[in-house]
Amino acid sequence: MTYCVGVLVEEGLLMVADTRTNAGLDDISTYRKLHHFNVPGERVMMLASAGNLSVTQSVLSMLSEGVPGDDGEPPLMKLIEAPTMFQAAQLVGRAIRRVRQIEKAGFEAANLRFSISLLFGGQIGDEPMRLFLIYSAGNFIECSTDAPFLQIGEHKYGKPILDRAVKFETDLYDALKVSLVSMDSTMRSNLGVGLPIDIAVSRRGALDLEVSHRIEAGEGYFHDLRERWSAALRAAHRSIPRPPYGPAPAK
Amino acid sequence: MTYCVGVLVEEGLLMVADTRTNAGLDDISTYRKLHHFNVPGERVMMLASAGNLSVTQSVLSMLSEGVPGDDGEPPLMKLIEAPTMFQAAQLVGRAIRRVRQIEKAGFEAANLRFSISLLFGGQIGDEPMRLFLIYSAGNFIECSTDAPFLQIGEHKYGKPILDRAVKFETDLYDALKVSLVSMDSTMRSNLGVGLPIDIAVSRRGALDLEVSHRIEAGEGYFHDLRERWSAALRAAHRSIPRPPYGPAPAK
Numbered sequence: 001m002t003y004c005v006g007v008l009v010e011e012g013l014l015m016v017a018d019t020r021t022n023a024g025l026d027d028i029s030t031y032r033k034l035h036h037f038n039v040p041g042e043r044v045m046m047l048a049s050a051g052n053l054s055v056t057q058s059v060l061s062m063l064s065e066g067v068p069g070d071d072g073e074p075p076l077m078k079l080i081e082a083p084t085m086f087q088a089a090q091l092v093g094r095a096i097r098r099v100r101q102i103e104k105a106g107f108e109a110a111n112l113r114f115s116i117s118l119l120f121g122g123q124i125g126d127e128p129m130r131l132f133l134i135y136s137a138g139n140f141i142e143c144s145t146d147a148p149f150l151q152i153g154e155h156k157y158g159k160p161i162l163d164r165a166v167k168f169e170t171d172l173y174d175a176l177k178v179s180l181v182s183m184d185s186t187m188r189s190n191l192g193v194g195l196p197i198d199i200a201v202s203r204r205g206a207l208d209l210e211v212s213h214r215i216e217a218g219e220g221y222f223h224d225l226r227e228r229w230s231a232a233l234r235a236a237h238r239s240i241p242r243p244p245y246g247p248a249p250a251k
Numbered sequence: 252m253t254y255c256v257g258v259l260v261e262e263g264l265l266m267v268a269d270t271r272t273n274a275g276l277d278d279i280s281t282y283r284k285l286h287h288f289n290v291p292g293e294r295v296m297m298l299a300s301a302g303n304l305s306v307t308q309s310v311l312s313m314l315s316e317g318v319p320g321d322d323g324e325p326p327l328m329k330l331i332e333a334p335t336m337f338q339a340a341q342l343v344g345r346a347i348r349r350v351r352q353i354e355k356a357g358f359e360a361a362n363l364r365f366s367i368s369l370l371f372g373g374q375i376g377d378e379p380m381r382l383f384l385i386y387s388a389g390n391f392i393e394c395s396t397d398a399p400f401l402q403i404g405e406h407k408y409g410k411p412i413l414d415r416a417v418k419f420e421t422d423l424y425d426a427l428k429v430s431l432v433s434m435d436s437t438m439r440s441n442l443g444v445g446l447p448i449d450i451a452v453s454r455r456g457a458l459d460l461e462v463s464h465r466i467e468a469g470e471g472y473f474h475d476l477r478e479r480w481s482a483a484l485r486a487a488h489r490s491i492p493r494p495p496y497g498p499a500p501a502k
Contacts, residue, residue, distance in 0.1 A: 156407035160436040164484050173493050181488060185411040201497055211496040221495050228491045233415050236483030237432060242424050244472050245462040246452055 001192025002033060002153035004048035005162065005179050006119040008131040008143045011172040012203040012210070013121045016179040017048040018187070020194035034198040035060060037079050037122075040208040045079065045088065045122035046200050050153035051115040051136065058099045059092070059116065067095045085122060085130040092120055093138030100136075117152040122202065129204050149179075157189045158182030176201060177225070180215075184226050197222070252443025253284060253404035255299035256413065256430050257370040259382040259394045262423040263454040263461070264372045267430040268299045269438070271445035285449040286311060288330050288373075291459040296330065296339065296373035297451050301404035302366040302387065309350045310343070310367065318346045336373060336381040343371055344389030351387075368403040373453065380455050400430075408440045409433030427452060428476070431466075435477050448473070 004017040017034035031053060037045040047063075049056035066076025082088035100114055107114050114136060121131035121143075131143035133150040143150050145168040151159065158181075165178045176199065186193050201211035215222045255268040268285035282304060288296040298314075300307035317327025333339035351365055358365050365387060372382035372394075382394035384401040394401050396419040402410065409432075416429045427450065437444050452462035466473045 156440070157411055159440050160408055160411070161484065161488075163439055164481055165488055173497055174488070176494050176496070177491055178488055180494070181491075188414055189407070189410050199496065210498065213496050221492075225491050229487065230415055232483075232487030232490055233412065236480065236487050237412075237416055237425070237429055239483055240428055240432075240476050240479045241472075243427050243431070245427070245450065245464050246424055247461065 001190055002050035003151070003155065003158060003183060003186045003190070003193045004033060004050060004119055004153055005149055005151045005155075005158065005182055006046075006048065006121050006131050006133075006143070007149045007162075007166060007175045007179055008121060008129060009148055009166070009170050009172055009175050010168055010204070012201065012206070013046070013123070013129055013131060014172065014176050014179065014199065014201045014211075015046050015048050015119060015121065016176070016183055017198050018183065018193045019196050019198060020192060021053050022192055025191070028194075030196065032198060034200055036200060036209060036212065037063070038209060039080060042207060043080070043122065043124040044202045044207050044209060045085075045120070045124075046202070047092070048119040048152065050117050052112070055096075055099055055103065055114060055116045056118075058103075059095045059118075062095045062098065063092065067091055068098060070094060070097060072098065072101065083124070084127055085124055085132075088122075088124070089120055089130075089132045089134060089140050092118060092134050093140060096134065096136060097138040119150055119152055123204070123207060125207075129202075154186055154190045154193055158186040161185060172201065172203065180222065180225055181229050184222075184229060252441055253301035254402070254406065254409060254434060254437045254441070254444045255284060255301060255370055255404055256400055256402045256406075256409065256433055257297075257299065257372050257382050257384075257394070258400045258413075258417060258426045258430055259372060259380060260399055260417070260419055260421050260423055260426050261455070263452065263457070264297070264374070264380055264382060265423065265427050265430065265450065265452045265462075266297050266299050266370060266372065267427070267434055268449050269434065269444045270447050270449060271443060272304050273443055276442070279445075281447065283449060285451055287451060287460060287463065288314070289460060290331060293458060294331070294373065294375040295453045295458050295460060296336075296371070296375075297453070298343070299370040299403065301368050303363070306347075306350055306354065306365060306367045307369075309354075310346045310369075313346045313349065314343065318342055319349060321345060321348060323349065323352065334375070335378055336375055336383075339373075339375070340371055340381075340383045340385060340391050343369060343385050344391060347385065347387060348389040370401055370403055374455065374458060376458075380453075405437055405441045405444055409437040412436060423452065423454065431473065431476055432480050435473075435480060
């Protein structure tokens with residue numbers, strides 16, 4: 001299982017991704033799911049992946065080495081060469097379709113499901129910063145200012161806090177904090193989502209990463225965030241009056 | 252869609268259930284999903300249902316009129332006659348299997364999925380209060396003191412707050428409050444879960460309902476709970492320090 005969230009606020013873009021990969025509960029590994037394609041000063045691009053690990057790795061390799069046309073023919077285009085974020089997202093979609101063409105017969109023979117979903121965001125030159133969610137068919141949607149975040153993988157546990165606390169105007173690092181709380185909620189409920197956590201932050205217009213960091217188990221800030229959030233939640237529901245439906249409480 | 256939660260704490264049992272039934276987004280109705288089978292002073296039983304409405308209604312009617320043996324033969328037994336909560340839960344399972352026998356051919360012909368899950372809890376005489384989750388195969392699990400709640404339907408959005416805030420020792424009406432927060436989180440994320448909300452509370456040993464209430468849209472307490480919870484969540488994440496990963500914030 002996987003949980004990744006991408007947030008595009010006024011000040012910039014961030015992604016948070018776990019690293020747990022499992023083929024059954026008895027076969028758990030750590031794999032990076034958050035990747036960067038950067039040319040500082042020219043472009044910054046982040047890509048977070050969920051789904052079948054062989055598929056996501058093949059798509060990433062193809063994006064690095066070059067994606068052929070939908071007919072499988074040259075010319076190849078690398079992600080780093082895409083002229084706009086829209087065309088870059090189209091290229092990611094094309095890479096997914098190409099990997100599907102290659103793997104289709106083998107997956108069907110083994111009764112495997114071809115599954116991949118990607119968060120892809122960034123900025124190229126002086127065009128706007130953008131964030132996309134790309135599906136396994138290669139089609140994609142774009143993040144809006146009304147709901148300035150997108151999620152892939154095990155998204156439900158961590159969605160309520162994002163719904164309530166992240167607006168387009170939210171400070172970039174507050175949005176990162178809320179995303180880490182969202183990740184914490186998910187990790188508590190799904191053992192398939194686990195530490196370490198990779199984070200990436202890019203400020204709008206900077207055309208580079210401001211933060212690229214791995215939060216390891218035991219890291220002080222994240223441990224403290226989990227403790228404080230639990231305590232704050234307990235305090236929060238204590239601050240709500242008792243329901244008026246039963247008998248009055250004994251004094 | 253449906254969301255129901257049952258909580259069994261030291262002081263007693265409660266259930267919270269929404270009432271929205273839909274066959275597509277363009278066909279939405281209100282149906283009661285939380286039911287009681289009571290003989291005050293002798294027994295109290297609550298049953299909350301999720302799944303195909305025709306199936307859940309048939310199971311309920313059969314539990315009222317009498318469930319035949321697994322061979323479809325008499326003697327019939329009504330839920331209200333079951334001598335213990337364990338045997339009552341077995342009877343609910345038998346009713347599910349019996350309805351499946353009756354509907355199987357028709358469901359298969361129409362390519363319909365036979366789906367039902369039930370929360371069933373209560374107390375009979377001087378035996379312990381119990382809470383069960385009964386699956387569509389008729390098998391069931393029992394709630395434990397380690398995780399004193401069970402959920403059916405759209406359960407993920409509302410689980411993090413229950414995980415953190417409900418313990419076996421939690422006050423009965425605090426547990427009701429947290430369950431309403433859990434319902435609120437679910438309603439915000441899934442339009443298939445909606446008001447009004449039915450609630451039921453039974454204190455351990457009372458052998459009767461202490462509360463049986465329907466929260467309608469616009470009811471003051473629930474509206475206030477939603478507002479306060481949103482405000483408290485915003486305050487809660489403000490109380491967590493800014494992540495230490497980026498540059499220091501401008502003063």
